[in-house]
Amino acid sequence: MTIAPSGKDVAVHAYRTMREFVRSMDDTLPGKFEITKEGIVHDMMSPTGPHELTALRIRKRLEKVMPEELVAHTGTPEVEDLPEGIMRHPDVMVIAEADMEIQGAFAPRTLIAAVEIVSRSNPDNDWVGKMRDYPLVGVPAYVIFDPRTGSGAVMTDIHATPEGPRYATRKDFVYGEPVTIADWTIPTDDLPRYA
Template identity: 30%
Template sequence: MTAVDDQRMTEFFESLAAPEGVKVELLRGEIVMMAGPDVVHNLIVLFIARQIPPDRWYPLQTQDVAIPGESSEPQPDLVVVAPEALPEGSGRLLPVQAVSLLVEVVSKTSKVRDYVTKRSIYAAGGVPAYLIVDPFEAKCTLLTEPFGGGDQADYRTARTSKFAEPVPLDGLGVTLDTAEFGTLP
């Protein structure tokens, strides 16, 4: 895509009126629509958000993230930011520079996007920590140390933990308890 095509796609995406209950994201120039999440998914997000100390961090849901150099406006399941990093008047799009951790909970239709596409997008944006929670595999994968750009961007470090094992989120000074995370067949 050219810069003009990227701009047109972004403008079209931002003017799109999605039906109620449908999540819409722009991922590398592709508009992706998904049905609302199931209860297991929502409870995992809730259990993670409750473990983030609100005096030091804001766990935000349904927050779109702006990633410069990418024709993407993802809406992670959970965005964690330090209160002092929130820019005034940022509106719908939170600048990726303010993000400390992004969380995605895998659904039946999002596996490739969460493990491949968003991994690359978030690494290209310099997101310091990306946590993938997979209720189908009953595991969490914490990715840190982003490097590279574009489609080739990735994370140098990947730490995988099974559900019920603690997940240290060193950048937040939190150890995540995953014992309550539900699984899906």
């Protein structure tokens, strides 16, 4: 009798292999690696000044208005959902400080919001891939800031669709308008744009 691994076992093994590859490459190649349903995404460019300054300003503005037990975290670790085979690294994660007291990656359902600043070199990763992945793993709010256009969008209200979970509500904004992320509204003036 032959016992073959199930499709789920193969998928978990493939994901773990990709994860080990990504972790081995993190300090050797520039840019950022993430794992999606389609495989490994490598944003080859390291974040630029406008990207990092946007993340910093968003973090500071959120932390001024949120309760003290919440943080707008811009560091590591990543957000990982092993059953779905997804590992992402949001630019800013709104999360309870208590939920950070773990070893390893954050569970996506502990995030209150994931904030991404669109990469100049790979905008589809933020506008397409993460738009699909974040509701799939249960991140309740996904916010995109796009320094290419000086605009963005807030996605909320995960609902089931034939293609899988998706955000039902999308609120677009332009820089200069206030934006509400979960329960907190912050200004978007003075956010840098790509030249």
